[in-house]
Structures are given as structure tokens and as C-alpha cells.
Amino acid sequence: MPTRILPAVGDADAVRSITTLLSQLPDAEPVAPVTDSTQLIDTLAHLAAESVDELPEVVVVHERIGPVPALELIREVALRFPAVGVILVTSDASPGLFQAAMDYGARGLVALPLSYEELAVRVQAVAQWSAGVRRHLGGALEVFTGVGGTVVTVSGAKGGVGTTLVAVQLALAAQASGRSTALLDMDLQTGDLASYLDVQFRRSVADLATISDISPRVLADAVFRHDSGLALLLAPGEGERGEEVTDRAARQIVGALRSRYEVVVVDCGAQLSGAGAAVVEMADTALLVTTPDVVAVRGAKRAVRMWDRLQIRKAEETTVVVNRHTRGTEIQPPLIQKITGTALTATAVPAAYKELQGAVDAGRLHELDAKSTVKQALWTLAGELGLVNAPAPDRRAGRASFRKRKEGGG
Structure with missing residues (x-):
């Protein structure tokens, strides 16, 4: 042969x-x-x-x-x-x-x-x-052997635009649909996923930085299994340890996660390190979160241009997500797309902080009310990005409908 x-x-x-x-x-x-x-x-x-x-x-x-x-x-x-x-x-x-x-x-x-x-x-x-x-x-x-999991990075145009919120809800939506999902915090100095998800942890992404061969057992030891089913790989509690995670280590860590999970969502924060840049470069989808205000949109434009100059990601290969959107704001999503030159998600996340405040203050972002318009928008976005499995048809309803037609002579 x-x-x-x-x-x-x-x-x-x-x-x-x-x-x-x-x-x-x-x-x-x-x-x-x-x-x-x-x-x-x-x-x-x-x-x-x-x-x-x-x-x-x-x-x-x-x-x-x-x-x-x-x-x-x-x-x-x-x-x-x-x-x-x-x-x-x-x-x-x-x-x-x-x-x-x-x-x-x-x-x-x-x-x-x-x-x-x-x-x-x-x-x-x-x-x-x-x-x-x-x-x-x-x-x-x-x-x-397989095609590997889907890697989605979530970066912020600046601090405070809702990057972690987007990353968490996308990961929760994927997990809830039946897809094995890992959530990685690559905001290495200031990442705080642990506080948003109410977890205490000992191991972090920094513990994998010097390991040349990340076996399934080594990876499992570093990952925190959350009540929601998510596999969490968290940023180090001591920010200075973030420097241990090189771009080479980041590629290896994401590769190991991708080989074990169907979906890998990475919170890159707003300050892009060398490690974060490496992950954005290898991602299947790179999201850039902005709010519809002048400062954030300018930050988004700067980030897109920087990624292009450094050959991390072309503008057309980057997708902007608009958070805190209202119909009354002067800056609307099509204008943001024109300014940044990027792709734009069809789903915009509404401005509804009151819905979030209780979950954020309690550090229980995973318990955000299902009726929340913010959660509904972000889970819709997960579907738009192809991160969720399509719901299986309700076969019981189908059988009931068949019996009804049969009894009625239809």
C-alpha cells in the first residue's frame, strides 16, 4: 500500500x-x-x-x-x-x-x-x-483521533466591557447543550473567574506552564470541576505568576484542552499578553467585546489594528460583540463594524445591569436567571457561533401526536 x-x-x-x-x-x-x-x-x-x-x-x-x-x-x-x-x-x-x-x-x-x-x-x-x-x-x-475541540477567545476592547460575562455565559450555554466544555482564564494578572463562579482553588494555569508533556492525568489535576459541569482552568491567584505562562506554554495548554473538550472558551481579558496573543492566533473564533461608547470603540479599533500589525489576527478574521446595547445610543453596531473593519455578531447583548447585579455581587454568575434578557442574548449568541448542540426532537410529543391522529381516524 x-x-x-x-x-x-x-x-x-x-x-x-x-x-x-x-x-x-x-x-x-x-x-x-x-x-x-x-x-x-x-x-x-x-x-x-x-x-x-x-x-x-x-x-x-x-x-x-x-x-x-x-x-x-x-x-x-x-x-x-x-x-x-x-x-x-x-x-x-x-x-x-x-x-x-x-x-x-x-x-x-x-x-x-x-x-x-x-x-x-x-x-x-x-x-x-x-x-x-x-x-x-x-x-x-x-x-x-479527531478534529479537536472548537476554541473561542473572548477579549475586551478595554477593561469593564463585560468580557468575563460573555465568556462565562458562552461556556455555560455550550455545556448545557451537552457539549463537554472547558473555560480557561488567560487574563493572567487580573483574571477573576474564580470570584464570579464562587470557587476556591489551588491549581492554576501557571502550574502547567513548565510541563513539557501535558498528559490527560496532569490536565485533570489542574482543572477544577465546577457544579455547572464546566471544566475550569483558572488564572493564578498571585498575579506575578502569570509571567510563567509563555506563548509556547499557552499553545501547549490550549492544545491539550482542545484534545479533551468539544468546546474551549478562553477569557483573554483586555490586556493582551504574549500568551494571550498566541491563543488568539490559534483560535477558531476570536471575539472582541465592546460597549457602544466612544472610548470602548476606539479601544476596539486600536486592538484590531494591533493584532493586524503583529500578524496575530486580520480584522476580517475578528468578530465584534456589542455589549450593553440600547436602541437609543448614538453608536449602533453597524457603525462599530464600519469603524473596526471586523465581522459583527448578529446578536447584540442588551444593557440590563439590574438583571446581573445580584448574580455578580453574590459571585454566582452561573445562576443568572433564565428569564434575564442578557442571558438569553448570550445563549442565542452561543447558538450563532455554533457552540451548542441542536436540541433533540421531542419524540414523546411525536408519539402522542401520532396516537391522536390514529384515534381520530386521520
């Missing part, structure tokens, strides 16, 4: 040289190359959704792939598609990089300039490893 090989190469010249060599390998079946990290993950996810057997045995990652760095990309592939073997192609064949690549989940390393013999040996070894893993896991492979 031919070995399917997927090259992930951002450099045009490198694409030609690598695909030419791969096509010459015995029993090799190179597939169309992908040119960036996002395209690679999307391609693998699409193939896995069709069938696990559709996944390539080998992925070849070039050192200059982007925007996610090569080693971080290898880590994500290894976490989400564990039966796919990854080979790193690099000009640095030092023992240090080799060890780092292995630590991140690579199955091999090939030095530049490429040698046919070295590439052939490495591809064959990795393909055999991949085939062995698939035989060993057999029918259980589908349990461990």
Missing part, C-alpha cells in the same frame, strides 16, 4: 524541491502541499472528519512554515492526530534541535539540503511507525 505524504512548506522553492524528491520515493504517494500551519490543521481535520483512514501516514513540516512556528505546529499535530507521523525538515541538525523536535512529538528529522537517501530512510521508518500505531489501536483509533 502506498505511503501518503503531506508536505507542509511555506517557501515556494522548498515546495518544489521537497515534492520532487517525495515523488521519487518508492511506494510514496505525495498529496497536494499546504503552505501554512492553519491550512495543515484544517486539511487534517477535514480528512479525519471523513474517516480516520483518510489521514496521511506522514506529514513533512518545513522549518519556515508559519504563522505557527514549526515545533508548535508539530506539537498540535501530535496531540490532535496521534497516528500521523511528523518529519521536521530543517537546516539545524544539532542534537539540541533534534531532542526538542522529539519532545514536541516529531518522529524524525531531515537536514537541509535534502538528501534522497536520508529522506527515503526517514519516510519509510515513520510510515512503518504510523502503520504500527494504527494496527495497535485498531477500532479505538477513532476515539483518540
Whole structure:
């Protein structure tokens, strides 16, 4: 059976040289190359959704792939598609990089300039490893391999716009619909999800920052299981410990959560750290919360421009949520969309602080009244974002209707 090989190469010249060599390998079946990290993950996810057997045995990652760095990309592939073997192609064949690549989940390393013999040996070894893993896991492979959970980041245009409220309610809506959901506090210096959800905790995201391999058991030890069913991974109680969470650690932590939960909601706060930027970059959906006032909208515009300059997120890839909306305010959502150049959610969250005050003061945001217009709007927003499962049809009502028609001769 031919070995399917997927090259992930951002450099045009490198694409030609690598695909030419791969096509010459015995029993090799190179597939169309992908040119960036996002395209690679999307391609693998699409193939896995069709069938696990559709996944390539080998992925070849070039050192200059982007925007996610090569080693971080290898880590994500290894976490989400564990039966796919990854080979790193690099000009640095030092023992240090080799060890780092292995630590991140690579199955091999090939030095530049490429040698046919070295590439052939490495591809064959990795393909055999991949085939062995698939035989060993057999029918259980589908349990461990999948498209991964959906990651949604919630950032604030400035402090006090309701970022945590939005993050909490989106996560609660997803959990209530039957989807396993994690809520991560990446507002590392000032995050206070614990106070809003009335929990006492010992472990935090900082405790995972120095762990190179986050196993399910290690992750479970750090996560707090809330009464609502949410899995909480909280910001450190001591703000200075937030500096321990690097962008590399953040990617690894979110990757571990994504591999275990269907939905991961991340509260990034209003001050974007390097770790927060890394998470926004890898998110499936990046929300930016603003209120309809001049100061907040200017803050939203600054944030969008900064993300674009730093190549974290393009404006059109960012979605603005308008909180505390009223029909009488001069600044309406379409104007905010025009000013920021972003996408805009169809759902705006109404200004109704009196509904929130009791739950906020009690630190019981998860007990917000179901009749609250704020809660209803945010749960509608969760549906708009695809975070909730569609309700199952009421089969009892269907059977009752059938009996009624039968008894009536209809």
C-alpha cells in the first residue's frame, strides 16, 4: 500500500524541491502541499472528519512554515492526530534541535539540503511507525483521533466591557447543550473567574506552564470541576505568576484542552499578553467585546489594528460583540463594524445591569436567571457561533401526536 505524504512548506522553492524528491520515493504517494500551519490543521481535520483512514501516514513540516512556528505546529499535530507521523525538515541538525523536535512529538528529522537517501530512510521508518500505531489501536483509533475541540477567545476592547460575562455565559450555554466544555482564564494578572463562579482553588494555569508533556492525568489535576459541569482552568491567584505562562506554554495548554473538550472558551481579558496573543492566533473564533461608547470603540479599533500589525489576527478574521446595547445610543453596531473593519455578531447583548447585579455581587454568575434578557442574548449568541448542540426532537410529543391522529381516524 502506498505511503501518503503531506508536505507542509511555506517557501515556494522548498515546495518544489521537497515534492520532487517525495515523488521519487518508492511506494510514496505525495498529496497536494499546504503552505501554512492553519491550512495543515484544517486539511487534517477535514480528512479525519471523513474517516480516520483518510489521514496521511506522514506529514513533512518545513522549518519556515508559519504563522505557527514549526515545533508548535508539530506539537498540535501530535496531540490532535496521534497516528500521523511528523518529519521536521530543517537546516539545524544539532542534537539540541533534534531532542526538542522529539519532545514536541516529531518522529524524525531531515537536514537541509535534502538528501534522497536520508529522506527515503526517514519516510519509510515513520510510515512503518504510523502503520504500527494504527494496527495497535485498531477500532479505538477513532476515539483518540479527531478534529479537536472548537476554541473561542473572548477579549475586551478595554477593561469593564463585560468580557468575563460573555465568556462565562458562552461556556455555560455550550455545556448545557451537552457539549463537554472547558473555560480557561488567560487574563493572567487580573483574571477573576474564580470570584464570579464562587470557587476556591489551588491549581492554576501557571502550574502547567513548565510541563513539557501535558498528559490527560496532569490536565485533570489542574482543572477544577465546577457544579455547572464546566471544566475550569483558572488564572493564578498571585498575579506575578502569570509571567510563567509563555506563548509556547499557552499553545501547549490550549492544545491539550482542545484534545479533551468539544468546546474551549478562553477569557483573554483586555490586556493582551504574549500568551494571550498566541491563543488568539490559534483560535477558531476570536471575539472582541465592546460597549457602544466612544472610548470602548476606539479601544476596539486600536486592538484590531494591533493584532493586524503583529500578524496575530486580520480584522476580517475578528468578530465584534456589542455589549450593553440600547436602541437609543448614538453608536449602533453597524457603525462599530464600519469603524473596526471586523465581522459583527448578529446578536447584540442588551444593557440590563439590574438583571446581573445580584448574580455578580453574590459571585454566582452561573445562576443568572433564565428569564434575564442578557442571558438569553448570550445563549442565542452561543447558538450563532455554533457552540451548542441542536436540541433533540421531542419524540414523546411525536408519539402522542401520532396516537391522536390514529384515534381520530386521520
